[in-house]
Amino acid sequence: MSEQPGDGSSDPGADPEPAENISGGDAGGGRAAPFEPAEEPATRAEAVVDRLGERYWRKAYGGQAAFECLVRTVLSQNTSDKASQPAHDALMERYGAEGPASEGDLAASLAAAAQDDLAETISSAGLYNQKSETLIRLAERVLAEYGSADAFDAFVTGEDPETVRDALLDMKGVGPKTADCVLLFSGGRGGVFPVDTHVHRIARRMGLAPADADHEGVRAALERDVPADKCGFGHTAMIQFGREYCTARKPACLDDPDACPMADICDQVGVYPETGEVIDPAEAPEAGGGD
Secondary structure, eight states, rough: OOOOTTTTTTGGGOOOOOSOOOSSSSTOOOOOOOOOOOOOOHHHHHHHHHHHTTSSOOOEEOOOOOHHHHHHHHHHTSSSHHHHHHHHHHHHHSSSSSSOOOOSHHHHHHHTOOOOHHHHTTOOOOOOOHHHHHHHHHHHHHHHHHSHHHHHHHHHHHHHHHHHHHHHSTTTOOOHHHHHHHIIIITOOOTTTOOOOOHHHHHHHTTSSSSOOOOOHHHHHHHHHSSHHHHHHHHHHHHHHHHHHHHHSSOGTTTTTGGGGGGOOOTTTEEEEEEEEEGGGGTTOOOOOOO
16 A cells, blocks of 8 residues: 555655655655745646645655666566566666676676576566566667766766657667656656656646647646656656546546545546546547646
8 A cells, every 4th residue: 555645745854655666666766855835836737746745755856877777667667566676676686786697787787698587587577578678688788889887877867868868769668758767767857757657647637738648748748837846756746646546447536526635626537427437538528738
């Protein structure tokens, strides 16, 4: 079960985490960094993030080793944290600095890995054959273009964010969400709002982005309307909100509008409490253009 509503907001120094960590475990879960809600939010998207800040932990992100962050994000694709976290831990135990298959550099270790061995190591993450091939290919490319995982980290944290994002997106197996997670969790870049399935659904359902927007359209809308220093928190907190309240098939407002803390600032695009129907916002007849 995740952190209960309200936990962590009164004592940011405690640096609480949800039990089901959506930001990468203790090693990469960010640091307590409370922000002040705006007296008059400039946009509804900012008002939503401020409301989430009253309910969940408030954090700033950055500091993960870039290649390990890339590995972790690939492992998380199309699966849950509960499945991907053990896969990450097993991978680091075998191929990390102290592991039996270590080459002294994580990229070098994975580039030298036997695909079958790596697939077995990460089997809990699902799609392990595909993901092991992707990780080996990414490791080989990082070594060829940057020389080491440390050099790749320096590139991610030091270069212009758009340059880094373009370079990441040029790697086979890296999509926009993966690239943005590396920018956020490793680079600590302000103004980056990664969009996963939860964020994509919620932003359109609430009317914060056009109902027919793709992931990139949602990202553009949120990065435009949420202050840069609130984007990283908004990403992780919106995911947690989606897990607790605004689920895909049965959002909390479906049975009881008062059960959702965002009901008064949500357009409920594609959600019909009168009939119990829930559809993709893009298919809703009342779909609008967002804020």
